[in-house]
């Protein structure tokens with residue numbers, strides 16, 4: 001087994017929100033009991049947007065000829081075909097959720113300023129895998145790498161910035177205060193600085209497809225400077241340490257509704273042992 005740990009930004013995010021969910025998904029690699037519809041919509045919309053943007057950037061299709069519903073349907077069908085676990089369609093049912101996903105895709109791809117949005121994109125779907133740098137010492141942490149995918153890199157007059165496409169049921173978490181320390185965004189900003197030290201700015205852009213009664217697209221541009229990046233890197237280091245120590249316990253929150261491990265979580269106390277004692281003088285908590 002490789003001695004190098006490769007953590008993704010979403011892994012660290014999952015661990016930060018619930019270490020037990022992380023344990024089920026990444027350590028045990030347990031199949032989820034059901035798939036949340038939010039993930040299905042998020043994934044299909046993401047693919048549809050990028051397909052549309054790619055068609056325009058490559059010149060294969062002109063903006064007036066872009067067939068949003070056809071692009072969306074292909075992404076939706078592929079998403080459902082690749083899914084192997086039951087989907088919780090919720091009250092709206094499958095047809096209602098498809099309509100919502102299509103409407104959100106339209107908010108992105110039928111936006112009046114789509115050509116300007118596309119013109120800002122310098123690269124789409126950028127994978128990175130970088131050695132993690134300890135922000136306190138400035139040295140690479142042996143055996144620890146960070147993996148991620150930038151939805152896009154945009155060029156603005158000031159330089160380069162990451163762009164992330166999101167879908168969300170509400171604006172919660174997308175206010176200025178919450179975004180100023182956004183973990184994934186800060187890690188992506190750090191990665192961009194590693195990849196393009198000359199051109200990277202401190203800006204990060206989010207395009208959010210809101211699944212409201214009237215679906216809409218909203219933009220957020222935040223500054224994720226040195227302090228936000230340092231906070232995110234230290235979060236990775238501390239999370240990694242806690243993962244190594246086997247920390248995993250339920251952390252109930254509003255996210256439980258979309259968690260694919262609710263049944264296992266409900267019986268966790270019947271399976272879990274006490275935490276490991278770290279030294280011969282420490283007593284296990286029973």
Ligand code: SF4
Nearest residue numbers: 018251252256259265
């Ligand atoms: S149901 Fe909630 S507390 Fe339990 S594993 Fe999932 S996210 Fe964590």
